[in-house]
Amino acid sequence: MHINRRALLGTAAAAAATSLPLVRARAEAPSLKIGVLTDLSGPYKDLAGPQAIQAVYQALEDYGAAAKGLKVEVISADHQNKPDVGAGIARQWYDREGVDIIVEVANSGVALAVAGVAKEKNKVYINSGAATSDLTGANCNGNTIHWAYDTYMLAKSTGGALAKAGGDSWFFITADYAFGHALQRDTTGFIEASGGKVVGSIAYPFPGTTDFSSMLLQAQNSGAKVLGISNAGTDTINTIKQAKEFGITMTLAGLLLFISDVHALGLETAQGIVLTDSFYWDMNDRTRAFSARLQKKFPSGRPTMVDAGVYSSTLHWLKVAGDAGVPFMKGSGTEVVARLKAMPTDDDCFGQGIIRADGRKIHPSYLWKIKKPSESKGPWDYYAPVSFTPADQAFRPLAAGGCPLVKA
């Protein structure tokens, strides 16, 4: 075949012309990007971590993002429970990777740091994993939403609801640092408001305490009905294990305990503990359906309330993205968050809910008691319901948080 120069140039021009619209079409539908910043190596790995990442994919699937023509990418990273590492990643994601929203972020210190970055960069940040109620209190901002739970919800449900349900005299074992004391103080307030009383408490050095025997014996001798375990993570696990070994007969109240911790402890040890969760996989048909779907992606566990929060918040954000379009979602973070707050939420995990002006997601909280091994019918059948706090009372009243956004 004879090819002259003109023909060659002609084909080249034609090729260039045909490829142009393709390029433009791609530029017209830029993809959204979700960053899952979580603990992939430390103490919160099992309550969030890999399962939370799968929960994001589940939300994409359930929303049908691909079918609706919404291109969404998901990236994830390990914050190593270091606020500076977390803030560094968040900064880089917002600045360079084109991340539009960061979700999860267990660990209060990291969570607060990321909230600062989201505000500075005017992006969106929905936290599910952190406990601190400061995220919607003194440190709230117009770029941050706090989803699954917070310390106020835990203290009110475990303290208040348990005191009403008969656990009216308490003894606290408290980790001697700000978080432990805050948890004890808040819970005490609810116990007393419900007519209960705190007969005593003991603070132990944090971190590094592994032997809780003397404190447990003091607690037992105090005659209180309930032992409040005002600490977190491995300290909680150790306290519970040793309470079992010493045959403590009080009701144990875990103030920050997740189903993954219960699974790690085993029912034999954990039975009888009372705890608060805003989500339990076996709560109703919708939660069971959600858990069954997620289980296909992550067979080894069941979703915690953090995973549920990640799913629920991602789904809500996707719904708004579907309505508002990609350019809006890539624009001002405060406007996107205002739109997220304006729309009521509804999903399989938490049912119907709203997001308040201070960024607090509102839903009921539930008080659970861990089943005896004989009552458990199958794997992960751990919780039996005790009572619940309706959505409008579960969280701190809007005016009491001291959030600057609420003044107006």
Next chain:
Amino acid sequence: MNTTIWGFSRPQVVALLVMIALFVVAPMVVYPVFLMKVLCFALFACAFNLLIGYAGLLSFGHSAYFGMGCYLAAYGAKHWGLSAELCVLLGGSVAAVMGLVFGAIAIRRQGIYFSMITLALAQFTYFICTQMSFTGGEDGIQQVPRPAVLGLLPLDNDMAIYWMVVGVFLLGFFGIFRIIHSPFGQVLKAIRENEQRAISLGYRVEQYKLMAFVLSTFIAGAAGGMKSLVFGIATLSDVTWQASGTIVLTTLLGGLGTIFGPVVGAVIVNTLEFYLAPFGSWVTITQGVIFVACVMVFRRGVIGELGAKLKVAL
């Protein structure tokens, strides 16, 4: 080899120029906030190296000074509205005062006992930080503003603060270099090589050690202060003993007792931490493997081995 410029040998001048050139070029390629973190830890490692590399003192609690520098600079910026350079100076000064007290206690013992005392005092500092209200406990001091330099030059732009960090780093780097090459530094090296002989020559060894300790803690505190301004937070993770351990690793990896070693070490350690973050627990595993490989294969560290190959002191 004998010609020197301000005490820098010719290969060192070349290395220095390469380093400065990299500082200029790097932000166009690499994320500036990451570079600033590297520089803060590089300065911290240089300060640590001043003690271990030139005075032979292994302080296993250097994060206490770095972390306190972080807290004080953050507190100054957030609650007192100090300007940027005052925050950094405040961080350094408080760390130096701590260094004076802790150093005075620790230098009474040698070798492993010295290390253990510094570790104990650092843990003591950690405990204070978890308990005191001004540090914010577990949450740390959050959302620290970036004040202007001298109240004039705003630092809100990442590149603006980058140049300030580069400036402070170079100041610290030159400072350490001058210390090492001053008569004072020579005495330090003599103490490192043979403390008994230094005493017999009439040097008051303890005072020299204490001075080196205070200088090192001042620079470590200033590095910490810069870090808290860059990231806008000061938290417990900077006062943990793990942070002290990381800085030992950083210095060993780069090359003990070399000028550029700690800088290279900081680049390697922080790059691993940063780029392995998506792989979760691989960060700590990789750090461990590298540490073992370093101790087994190249004991003098990257720069130490390189210098030995080229037969120059870097």
